[in-house]
Amino acid sequence: MxxxxxxxxxxxxxAVLTLTACxxxxxxxxxxxxxxxxxxxxxxxxxxxxxxxxxxxxxxxxxxxxxxxxxxxxxxxxxxxxxxxxxxxxxxxxxxxxxxxxxxxxxxxxxxxxxxxxxxxxxxxxxxxxxxxxxxxxxxxxxxxxxxxxxxxxxTDAPLVGTEWTVTSLVTGDTAASLPAGTEKKAHFVFGEDGFVRGSLGCNSFSGTAKISGSEITFGRLATTRRMCPGPEMTLERAVAKVLRGTVTYEQQHRGLSLTAKSGEGLAATAG
CATH class of the missing domain: 2.40.128.270 (Lipocalin)
Structure with a gap:
């Protein structure tokens, strides 16, 4: 939807978070x-x-x-x-x-x-x-x-590195979207101390390099398994893979994380 x-x-x-307390x-x-x-x-x-x-x-x-x-x-x-x-x-x-x-x-x-x-x-x-x-x-x-x-x-706040982040929603430009039906909690990832990111795109497992610098993360090419999955899972997988590509900006608040690509496509995740 x-x-x-x-x-x-x-x-x-x-605007909400910076309003002066009255x-x-x-x-x-x-x-x-x-x-x-x-x-x-x-x-x-x-x-x-x-x-x-x-x-x-x-x-x-x-x-x-x-x-x-x-x-x-x-x-x-x-x-x-x-x-x-x-x-x-x-x-x-x-x-x-x-x-x-x-x-x-x-x-x-x-x-x-x-x-x-x-x-x-x-x-x-x-x-x-x-x-x-x-x-x-x-x-x-x-x-x-x-x-x-x-x-x-x-x-407690979740650290960016070492936490399993579970994808909860997708964003395209100014449009927010819930995950395809039946795919909740299927896409997740962890940033490792070794400079790699690993997880599941929703169907297939993946790994790749992830360089964190300031408010940006630069993803290298992802290596994935090659399983075929039901339509909704593949739809989610393609959307997540599109975000985890090249340099994206990230914002972290407590146990929430958002990634946004230069194209405007992004995702929101919470600490598992």
């Missing part, structure tokens, strides 16, 4: 609560400055698993940024004790597949207003007075 971008992705994401934060997860049986957030359990991966969202009693890449990061200066599952967002927030108040969010305007649109609507509804914070080990739950909630898990 292909959907048209309403605004350029890079510009919109930059909210206030009265604490970094501090407050009178404790992280005991009640699970409330105490002073020893900060919530700011952490990359929280969204596990699921529950709205009006319906629980929906989050797509790859959905996350929230609450800044120490009263600003939360993240991804609703397709579009990036930024929102003013105020953390006081075991509550967080979330103002209406600014978002990029990427046209998304219907399943991602449905999740984004649910998460947008849940991540708003006054929410109670409840922490248990590496998990954090945000709950509204009406019972709507977001389940989060703390994640």
């Amino acid at each position: 292909r959907t048209k971008l309403i605004v350029p992705v890079a510009a919109a994401v930059t 909210g206030s934060e009265s604490g970094s997860g501090s407050g009178a609560g404790s992280d005991g049986a009640g699970g409330s957030v105490g002073p020893e359990v900060p919530v700011t400055g952490i990359h929280w991966t969204v596990e699921s969202v529950t709205v009006e009693g319906k629980k929906t698993a989050a797509p790859e890449g959905a996350h929230i990061e609450i800044g120490a200066k009263g600003r939360a940024t993240g991804n609703f599952g397709c579009n990036h967002f930024g929102a003013d927030v105020a953390v006081e004790g075991d509550t967080i108040t979330v103002e209406p969010a600014d978002t990029t305007l990427i046209g998304c597949p219907k399943d991602l649109e449905a999740f984004e609507k649910a998460m947008t509804k849940a991540f708003s207003g006054k929410l109670t914070l409840k922490r248990a080990d590496k998990d954090l739950t945000l709950t509204a007075a009406n019972g709507d909630s977001i389940a989060l898990t703390r994640q």
